[in-house]
Amino acid sequence: MSKFVLIICFLATALSVPARAAETLYQQLGAKPGITRIVDNALTLYFTDPRLHDDFDNINRDWLAPRFVAFICHVTDGPCIYKGRPMAAAHKGLHINQARFNAVVEDLQIAMNQAGIPFRMQNRLLARLAPMERDIVTR
Amino acid sequence: MSPGNARTARRAAILLTPVLPLAAMGVPGATVQQINRAFDVASVRIGRGEAVHFSNNDEFDHEVYVDSPDFNYESEEQSPGQTIAVTFTSAGTFQVKCHIHPKMHLRVEVVDPSR
Numbered sequence: 001m002s003k004f005v006l007i008i009c010f011l012a013t014a015l016s017v018p019a020r021a022a023e024t025l026y027q028q029l030g031a032k033p034g035i036t037r038i039v040d041n042a043l044t045l046y047f048t049d050p051r052l053h054d055d056f057d058n059i060n061r062d063w064l065a066p067r068f069v070a071f072i073c074h075v076t077d078g079p080c081i082y083k084g085r086p087m088a089a090a091h092k093g094l095h096i097n098q099a100r101f102n103a104v105v106e107d108l109q110i111a112m113n114q115a116g117i118p119f120r121m122q123n124r125l126l127a128r129l130a131p132m133e134r135d136i137v138t139r
Numbered sequence: 140m141s142p143g144n145a146r147t148a149r150r151a152a153i154l155l156t157p158v159l160p161l162a163a164m165g166v167p168g169a170t171v172q173q174i175n176r177a178f179d180v181a182s183v184r185i186g187r188g189e190a191v192h193f194s195n196n197d198e199f200d201h202e203v204y205v206d207s208p209d210f211n212y213e214s215e216e217q218s219p220g221q222t223i224a225v226t227f228t229s230a231g232t233f234q235v236k237c238h239i240h241p242k243m244h245l246r247v248e249v250v251d252p253s254r
Contacts, residue, residue: 058176058242063202085200085216093198093219 025128026078028121032069035076039068041111051103055094075128088135097139105129168224170194171245173201173217178235182246190224191235191247193217202238205247207231 029035043065047056073080084090105126112122169183170192183191195201195217205212209229217223227233230251237243 058240060239060241063238090199 024078025076025121025124026073029072029076029117029125030115031078032073034115034117035072035078036069037115038108038111038117039065039072041114042108043068045107045111046104049103049107052100052107055096055100072125076125086135087132091136091138095139096136098137101133101137168192169247172196173203173237173243176240177243178245180245182248184248184250185227186252187230187249188226188228188252189249190226191245192222192224193235194222195219200239201243203235203243204238205233205235207233209233 026035029038043061046052047059047061049056067082067084070080070082071084072078074082108129109122109126112125117125167186168189168191169185171183172179172194174196176197185191193201193203193214196219198219200216200218201214202216203212203214203223203225205225209231210227210233212225214223214225225235227247227249230249233247233249235245235247
């Protein structure tokens with residue numbers, strides 16, 4: 001009986017692995033509701049982080065939030081179409097330095113922790129965003 | 140100045156007139172600069188049917204709008220360096236705001252020229 005249970009468990013695990021592996025990062029982050037939660041957490045941190053005061057002062061959170069969600073959805077292979085400008089164009093003139101970029105990343109990690117995103121998934125998202133640093137940091 | 144020189148000066152003035160800035164020529168409407176996430180003036184006064192020209196002198200986008208029962212307007216994302224003209228077709232007082240930067244406010248008073 002115990003052998004039978006072990007076999008069933010093994011088969012169930014084996015069969016579930018390919019399905020899990022086929023999931024996009026978008027799905028692994030919880031699809032639209034999960035990404036919306038991450039973005040909401042992140043924006044709360046950005047708008048209250050003194051290191052980012054000059055960047056987010058006089059910015060409309062309600063305007064930014066859906067664009068941020070669409071962007072994360074897009075870079076994680078979700079079904080969204082990001083209609084905003086490319087990162088370099090969107091951040092040109094904001095004079096973002098390395099310290100402020102790092103603050104944004106730190107807050108995003110906290111936001112993902114708050115949303116219960118596993119560490120491995122967090123790293124996968126950060127890996128997708130990392131190459132954009134050269135377009136965003138201009139100072 | 141001799142009569143000949145005066146004539147020449149008058150002709151020069153006539154020839155130069157078309158290249159003067161529109162504001163100097165008394166062209167109706169108003170021009171407002173968008174700079175440092177703000178409008179450069181708090182209010183303007185124009186005639187009905189005239190336009191306010193919004194000139195984006197920031198290094199990032201703006202997106203102006205007017206939301207009022209008498210007049211509505213929504214711009215696209217306005218790129219750095221881009222100027223857009225908003226023609227006010229109703230008389231009254233309107234608040235122009237920016238979707239991206241909520242502290243930007245401009246009061247536009249539109250008067251009816253026939254009154």
